[in-house]
Amino acid sequence: MTANGSRVRLNIGGTTFLTYDETLAQFPESKLANLSRCMDNYDDYTREYFFDRNPVLFGFILDAYRKEEIHLPGDICGPTFRKELEFWELSLSHVAPCCWEALYKSDDDVKTVNKLMDNYKKNASIRLTLDNHCSYRKRLWLFLDDPKSSYFAMAWVTFISLLVIVSTVAEMLITIPELGEEYTKSEKQAIDLILAEYNLDNRTTERVYSMKPNPYLTLTITCCHVILTFEFILTFIVCPTKKAYMFSVVRVAVFLGYILFWASFTIESNFSTMRKKEMVLVYLLCKYGTILKLARLFYLSKHIPALNIVGVTFSASISEFKILVFLLGILVCIFGYMMYATEFLDNDAMTSTFVAMYWALITLTTVGYGDMVPYTVAGHVVTSVCAVCGVIVLAMPIGIIASTFNKYYNFNSYVLTHVHLNSEVL
Amino acid sequence: MTANGSRVRLNIGGTTFLTYDETLAQFPESKLANLSRCMDNYDDYTREYFFDRNPVLFGFILDAYRKEEIHLPGDICGPTFRKELEFWELSLSHVAPCCWEALYKSDDDVKTVNKLMDNYKKNASIRLTLDNHCSYRKRLWLFLDDPKSSYFAMAWVTFISLLVIVSTVAEMLITIPELGEEYTKSEKQAIDLILAEYNLDNRTTERVYSMKPNPYLTLTITCCHVILTFEFILTFIVCPTKKAYMFSVVRVAVFLGYILFWASFTIESNFSTMRKKEMVLVYLLCKYGTILKLARLFYLSKHIPALNIVGVTFSASISEFKILVFLLGILVCIFGYMMYATEFLDNDAMTSTFVAMYWALITLTTVGYGDMVPYTVAGHVVTSVCAVCGVIVLAMPIGIIASTFNKYYNFNSYVLTHVHLNSEVL
Amino acid sequence: MTANGSRVRLNIGGTTFLTYDETLAQFPESKLANLSRCMDNYDDYTREYFFDRNPVLFGFILDAYRKEEIHLPGDICGPTFRKELEFWELSLSHVAPCCWEALYKSDDDVKTVNKLMDNYKKNASIRLTLDNHCSYRKRLWLFLDDPKSSYFAMAWVTFISLLVIVSTVAEMLITIPELGEEYTKSEKQAIDLILAEYNLDNRTTERVYSMKPNPYLTLTITCCHVILTFEFILTFIVCPTKKAYMFSVVRVAVFLGYILFWASFTIESNFSTMRKKEMVLVYLLCKYGTILKLARLFYLSKHIPALNIVGVTFSASISEFKILVFLLGILVCIFGYMMYATEFLDNDAMTSTFVAMYWALITLTTVGYGDMVPYTVAGHVVTSVCAVCGVIVLAMPIGIIASTFNKYYNFNSYVLTHVHLNSEVL
Amino acid sequence: MTANGSRVRLNIGGTTFLTYDETLAQFPESKLANLSRCMDNYDDYTREYFFDRNPVLFGFILDAYRKEEIHLPGDICGPTFRKELEFWELSLSHVAPCCWEALYKSDDDVKTVNKLMDNYKKNASIRLTLDNHCSYRKRLWLFLDDPKSSYFAMAWVTFISLLVIVSTVAEMLITIPELGEEYTKSEKQAIDLILAEYNLDNRTTERVYSMKPNPYLTLTITCCHVILTFEFILTFIVCPTKKAYMFSVVRVAVFLGYILFWASFTIESNFSTMRKKEMVLVYLLCKYGTILKLARLFYLSKHIPALNIVGVTFSASISEFKILVFLLGILVCIFGYMMYATEFLDNDAMTSTFVAMYWALITLTTVGYGDMVPYTVAGHVVTSVCAVCGVIVLAMPIGIIASTFNKYYNFNSYVLTHVHLNSEVL
């Protein structure tokens, strides 16, 4: 910084920069350290080197030579600055730690935008393969899948949505004992034969007796499922991209749900087949598996487009979920084991480590049912630590998941704006 | 970027920019690509084009030609930059994804400000229609509605607020059995006649017997309501903008509450009318509907102006609420159904899917009363997943609602500052 | 923006700006619209007006004339820009809504810094009044109050802290029945005489019998309090700023606690005085009031300086607390009243609206003890809404309180750095 | 700011700044106030002082002279600006409070980066000491510790991980009573002899009888521990940096766990030694201490690298934890004591202040088991305040801990990028 160094004059996009020769020697491998008067962009008359670059950004590039490390303003987008560094042949490793965030933070934004665009395109792709040829099959597909394609399609989607709601509600209503009927005497005897295989107590037997479903509800459910299954199969047949269809978790779950529903329906109809113990087990498994049909409810999300951001957030937060599950898992093991070791003699509720682990999870998530509580002083201490740990440890990954969702939610509106801007994107 | 391209000199608001012809050809449809020496703003002497624009922003406009996509610094407010892009005839679709946030984020701020200003103006509008003519009716309105208009108005509003508090507290005190009286024998017989229609057990009958309200409290409540109803009707009569009045949810609720209160008061006074079963039902419905009067408590918010930000936040978060309700709804259905299917034989508390859905909601919100708890190992697993899901899924939309409130809360102070700055805004 | 307007050349701190006459006419009341060649700072030779201002900020000032409203970059600190606007005679009301945040947000920072500095100075002020004269009394004060003044002072503060902990722990230990003693027969008779005035059931009488405190613990507590009371009085006597002392909530609470402790101690010693029913009541009130002594625990915070940020945050969040209390209050009233109206016949636990309000609060805060739970379907619905409302409504003000704390916590380190920088601040 | 001051011309890195003499006199101690024409960098021809500094930053340096305090843009990284201030001999104490955040905030980032780098280097250091010499011992160490060193090493680490999981699960399974066996009659007699020393009730005795562990599980556990202990000792022997090893909390815990496991194993094998009461106590303590082995589960975190960020966050949040513990501690004391004083006569559950403190903690963390609930009106009020306080007070430090984790989590990716950039860092 002595005055006896010779000055170098740089014209960057119209703005003149003046510095010393020796300042530019700071990073010897860079472009500025190897300027020579024979270069094309040296002007003998004005005695300056001309570069067609952004003068604002160059101010910070040149400053790096004076400060011996690269600093950048926090509002410059990282990729732009990285391109400048590349042009001026400066290594990223010279960037000072205080500016790493400025350099890299927008990479995360780009990742977010790409994820959202991918999701957008995936949803649209099935539809797009149609635009070229328009066979009947593809028109049918458009009708079944895209409510915006025509009024009839909208009516159809609304009708299917209603069927989904009606059948779900009916399946819930059917479990209310008051709406059920009494089994006839002959049916009770048939059931008794089945139950005889299992050593059930009276209470359970009573429960089973009281569960004859309401016939009107049964009819409603069956009708709904006939139509829904038909719609499901039809959609699969006409779908132009069967592969994308088959890898959708929701659709596979619904598919299994339907198969199990009709399987249990068949067994139910042939009541006599249930004599065999194995058949009853198969029936119960099928019946239990019909829960998978509930995945249909996600179909209704067609009416709330913002919901698929939740899905994208989940797929983008896999590493945070891993942390959450691992942390929770370790804490559950430690506190469960400690509580069992501390109270197994005094506490009838803590029958095994696994039960104590369930207690630990319910405490860590601050649900705290109170069906299992500590009785000893040591147990109180373990519980207190467990409750405080739960509040702290859960806050960390969940805070990140919530802010990821926030980011995706905000960026979704930017993406939608840009998708509308360039309709050629799709 | 070769040196043999011819240089173009641009004078942007006094600052000189220098670039190559071919750089400007990057976006052929833009203004800079179509510069011609015949233009008015070309200066033959200095050989530069003059534009009366911001040189700082132009630095980034010109840089877009060099980088082949538009980047902007994160601290520039989006609308300003969009105006520049428009002036220079560059399409928004050239903006790189890493800079979309910078471009669009202040739109959200503008939306926030507009919402707050609308809310501010709506509240002020009724008052403002007065300023021109000052009939007696309008003076009365000012007196009733705006405590800041005069000392008497302030006293009146305080008096009404006190009446609201007194009547609410009295209605709560009246439910305390210890403050009640015993029914006389003749009254009990009258009640018995009514109750005879219903098959109530002894406990409930005892309960009904013990509910004779304290006469002093009854008197207080009636007096308060006479004045409050009078004030309500008077306010409505003199209100200059009846439409705005009628669309206020709070006022309609209070109105219904008052009607139902006087209806139930009338029936109570004519005790004999309650002989009929239908009349008792009507009476109970009326009595229950008087809960609506509690909406009056929102009147007290006149004393805490910041409270209406809560209302604005709610109206601005409708799409987040949809997501919350939908997510909660699906989780409640799935976990409720699963729990019922898992434990219906073992758990007396899970009498139907709906009860299990209530359990699922209480678990998802981490309230966890513990009146219904799982008993089987499978039930414990379902509960654990449910508790963790609840913590994660609720965090996402609630995080956004909380940050929306934060934003509105901060902007409210800016809006108030500016409203005071330009008193002509209203 | 036509080229026929005459150009104006402005030299702002060395940088030349060029614009049209008519552009500057946009805000006629401002300084730039009223430039005249007779001004001192007009240079006839260069034909430019010179202003000694920041050229970077002026770029945005001038741009306001072109865009017809003022926009500012988000990274400029608001007060600086406001000074510029004042200098250029532009009204704040021309600032566009998208830039209000940039303009005002640092006001909040300044408020935060001021609050923290005030708090810092208040704590230091008592100490500072000493530096001039050094009488014995003031030296004693330094010794008692500032552990950093000497080794003996540090030892003394540590000794007092230990006494506080020992006496608090002893007062807790004394409540453990196992550590207590049996009353002698004569004592029991004396107690019986007292209890005879009250109609206590056997269980309570047993409880009272079992509460004779352990004599060693009683001795420890009394000794500790003798020293602590002595220290308290001494500190008060030598305190140079008695007023600041008397307005400290913590010190007043501790003072009352000591008075009540010695009052109850006196009554206890004169056992016979308790024959009178009023005396027993006075004794119980005194005993209960000794809880105030627990405020002493805040003395220990001398060892964790960051703790006073919690106090500053509380005093800075008063309006948020008002919102929280009001919202909670209304929700508690509404849900409590609704639950009582819904379940008062079916639910023995809901004995009055107040009990139901307690239930509502416990549900809204997601504590959910489960000692009162709904039994009817309508009750389940009310509870579900209540639980979800609680989660949403609490998130809003608490999010702000948490982020206020975050801000104060971060700024505290900046304030401490600057306090160390300029030791003359105090 | 009058025009009669003489102008000073400054050339800062090529950009010209123009100001008045008297403006520069604002901070007399600074470099700019003491410019003299005899300086080397004064150019007599152009009449300007040349400084080889960043002109953008200098704009704000010079503006400080005009505004009488230093303001800086929020996007400039603080260390860079501080270097400028140092160069221009301006004191940091002139920086206005509104810009303190801009000045200091990146210090926190630098601290974060350093902590993460330290953590990264510490983990890598043991591995790195190997690279020079490659004795058999060090090769063995690489094999045991670094799964990435070879396929066999990976297989070995996976095998050990599996053993950890298997032994942990087996130790949990062994507590399930259904998997256990009945003690033989002779064993029961032996146990009876031991139990005779303690006055256990029948229930506990039954419990002890039912706890004979399943022999297959016992065998599995013993085998696993033989291998794991062997691996542990071997790793310790060949470890080149024993000191780092000995200060790792996890490893010390596992070490103690193994010792206690083998101690209890020895006592169990020599059943007869347990006749002595002390021996039984030693045995129980050893058995309880084996919980420490659970720390092994943290070994599995080798497969989720992001997990060590949790550890770094904990070590970086120590002062926040202090605040949390202190606040919780005081609230627990106050509410526990108050609740005990309020309800000790009415509430059988509140047997002492310590029990009431446990209740307060369970309420403050919103777990709310419901095993202890208030019964009196005063108790309800205390509980309500306690629940609301809990929600507010916990939100403050936990919000900071969560945002610290967020910061570390984000910076970790930047650190990893840079570690890959300069492989010479390690």
Ligand SMILES: [K+]
């Ligand atoms: K609970």
Ligand SMILES: [K+]
């Ligand atoms: K809870």
